[in-house]
Structures are given as C-alpha cells and as structure tokens.
Amino acid sequence: MFRSSRARAQLTLKEPPASVGAKPGGTIARLDLQFNxxxxELRKTTEWRRTPSRMAGQSALPEFVGSGPRTLSLEVFLDATARHDDSVEQAVEKLMKACVPTPASLDRKKPASPWVRFEWGTARTTSFDGVLSSLSVSYTLFDVDGKPLRATCRLSIEEASVDPPGQNPTSGARTARSTHTVVAGDSLALLAWREYGDATAWRVIAEANGIDDPMALVPGAELVVPGLRDTDGEEER
Structure with missing residues (x-):
C-alpha cells in the first residue's frame, strides 16, 4: 500500500551562536522546498601528515591530524509558473540571507552569517548544523516583464559544529594557548573546528594573530591558538 503523502525537504536558517560553543539561536527563515x-552529495575529509626521513627506505608512515567537517551539496529547483503573481526571487532572497551577516551578529560586533540546516524526513547523515559555503543561482525561465519564473540553485553546506568545544577527538580539553604550524590546505575555519569544535570561531584565532585575510595563510607560519579560557575572557570583556 502506497502512502498518500511523503516527507518534504526544507532548509532552515538560524541565528549564529552568540559565543564559542553555544547553540544556534532562533529561526530566521525557513524554505520548504517545492521539489525534493x-x-x-555528502563529503567528508581526513587530514594526514608525513614527515620525510632521509634514512627511511620507504615512505614515512602517515600521522593522523584530524577529520574535516561534512559538506552537503544539493540542487534546489524553484518553479513559479503556476503562480503568475509570484516569482522565484522570494525563495532566492531567503537563500541569499545565508551569505551575509545577521543584524544581531552585527550588533554584537561579531559578524556571522546564519547557520543552515537541511532536513528531509528521518534522514540523519545529511541533517546537521552548518554554514553555507557556496551558492549559485541559474534563472532559466522569465515572464514577459523579465520576472524570473524558474531557477536552479546549487548550494553547499559545510558542517559548523559536531562536538562540544574542546571535546573533539583531536583537541582534548583546550584550556591553554597552543601553537600550530600552517601546512598546505589549512584554513582558519578548519583549525577552529579542530580546536574548539566550532568552525565559526575562526575569528578568535584571526584576532590573536592579527590576520586580516583568513584565506592568506602561509605554509610554515606559526599561529597562536587561544585556549577556551582565553576566549571566555575575551567574551567577558
């Protein structure tokens, strides 16, 4: 016997956490997808490091450094042809909100874009709190006045938090400052996730090292990584 209805997928935008390790805030917007x-595409990476040895006859054994966040990629199809007084731009604008800082985060002087969660029925591996890492929109059909009626949105959601801060498998209880040597492929968001369990806490590391451009990391550079007590003190100030 077939069910008369099926679960519909949706995207929820939430206020980013007010502090490192906190939960996301209230719902900013919700987009119920017209079509599932x-x-x-679900991806997850691991990072390994090898230390070459001139005395070794074979390649050095890899050393596990840490696992990266999950990344979910999907396409969202929008169609307003059945509603002549409507446009797909309203749904696109909701997605665009996930790419800019929220007013509340600007008021706290800690700009951060909303956290995003994709939910579809009872699926668990693809449902997690994350941030929108990329978004592209292709308009494919227009009304006579130029109003977009159809669009395909391609987006990627990168996992923002997995474990409580300081309790992920690679960091332990972070209570003191440490240093990190930058290697190729490093990013402040990935380092923040390893150390605090929160990729959005990269600004803490950026401020501690006077970094203006979080993408311009030089391999071999030494970064100071504040401990949780240090970041708590900054919150109190």
Missing amino acids: PNSL
Missing part, C-alpha cells in the same frame, strides 16, 4: 532533491 534528485540527489545529495
């Missing part, structure tokens, strides 16, 4: 995705 045809496919979902």
Whole structure:
C-alpha cells in the first residue's frame, strides 16, 4: 500500500551562536522546498601528515591530524509558473540571507552569517548544523516583464559544529594557548573546528594573530591558538 503523502525537504536558517560553543539561536527563515532533491552529495575529509626521513627506505608512515567537517551539496529547483503573481526571487532572497551577516551578529560586533540546516524526513547523515559555503543561482525561465519564473540553485553546506568545544577527538580539553604550524590546505575555519569544535570561531584565532585575510595563510607560519579560557575572557570583556 502506497502512502498518500511523503516527507518534504526544507532548509532552515538560524541565528549564529552568540559565543564559542553555544547553540544556534532562533529561526530566521525557513524554505520548504517545492521539489525534493534528485540527489545529495555528502563529503567528508581526513587530514594526514608525513614527515620525510632521509634514512627511511620507504615512505614515512602517515600521522593522523584530524577529520574535516561534512559538506552537503544539493540542487534546489524553484518553479513559479503556476503562480503568475509570484516569482522565484522570494525563495532566492531567503537563500541569499545565508551569505551575509545577521543584524544581531552585527550588533554584537561579531559578524556571522546564519547557520543552515537541511532536513528531509528521518534522514540523519545529511541533517546537521552548518554554514553555507557556496551558492549559485541559474534563472532559466522569465515572464514577459523579465520576472524570473524558474531557477536552479546549487548550494553547499559545510558542517559548523559536531562536538562540544574542546571535546573533539583531536583537541582534548583546550584550556591553554597552543601553537600550530600552517601546512598546505589549512584554513582558519578548519583549525577552529579542530580546536574548539566550532568552525565559526575562526575569528578568535584571526584576532590573536592579527590576520586580516583568513584565506592568506602561509605554509610554515606559526599561529597562536587561544585556549577556551582565553576566549571566555575575551567574551567577558
């Protein structure tokens, strides 16, 4: 016997956490998808480091450094042809909100974009709190006045938090400052996730090292990584 209805996928935008390790705030917007995705791409990476040895006859054994966040990629199809007084731009504007700092975070002087969560029925591996790392929109059909009626949105959601801060498998209880040597492929968001369990806490590391451009990391550079007590003190100030 077939069910008369099926679960609908949706995207929820929430206020980013007010502090490192906190939960996301209230719901900013919710987008109920007209059509469930045809496919979902879920990726997760691990990082290994090898130390070459001139005396070794074979390659050095890899040393596990840490695991990266999950990344979910999907396409969202929007169609307003059945509603001549409507436009797909309203849904696109909701997605665009996930790419800019929220007013509340600006008021706290800690700009951060909303956290995003994709939910579809009872699926668990693809449902997690994350941030929108990329968004592209292709308009494919227009009304006579130029109003977009159809659009395909391609987006990627990067996991923002997995474990409580300081309790992820690679960091332990972070209570003191440490240093990190930058290697190729490093990013402040990935380092913050390893150390605090929160990728959005990269600004703490950036401020501690006077970094203006979080993408311009030089391999071999030494970064100071504040401990949780240090960051708590900054919150109190």
